[in-house]
Amino acid sequence: MRKNHQFLNWVGTAVLLMALWFIMSGKTESKFLILGSASSMLIAFICLRTLNMQGIKTDREYYLIGANIPRLLMYFVWLLWQIACAAFYVARVSLTNMSKVDPSIVWFRADYDNPAARAMLANSITLTPGTITIDITEDGLFSVHALTQELKEGVLDGSMQKKVAWLYGETIDFAPVDTQDVKIESDSKRLELVTKKYRIRRKSL
DSSP: OOHHHHHHHHHHHHHHHHHHHHHHHOOOSHHHHHHHHHHHHHHHHHHTGGGEEEOSSSSOEEETTOOOHHHHHHHHHHHHHHHHHHHHHHHHHHHHOGGGEEEEEEEEEOOOSSHHHHHHHHHHHHHSTTEEEEEEOTTSEEEEEEEEHHHHHHHHTOHHHHHHHHHTTOOOOOEEEOHHHHHHHHHHHTOOSSSOOOOOOOOOO
């Protein structure tokens, strides 16, 4: 990563920390502002290297909080709308038509290079009521639990996957993956996605 990028990343992180500090503290005296600014710049400098990530498919370096701010705000508003619509749908199904509840696991491939994009998509799916991200493989294969057939179709339509790609300025090859294909990939790459057992560890009393 070039030095000018490191400097801009440091400035951006320091400004973000200072803004968070000011919002949470509410202090306006000059001594507190000076101390808060100095500590924010120091913490940003210390954390600068740890926030750099290497691309999954390439050698490109990404900054963890280096998303485009206007796009991030637009995505946040869009995600809130998706969460509200899904919450209303799940509540309606649970209260009036339980016959629609048909849990299933679906797979799709979204080969982001930026690790933060994969994390953003996984968390966005989990935050949306009725869907939960179960697993992500190194080659970008996502497994998601969907509560109903409609939610399953919503996961596989690719809208959220493409929104996240737009947010991080990436072009991805999105495609739903059939269960038969997952079994083949699990044999060739030793991935136990279909027959994987999730065990709950119980602490001994």
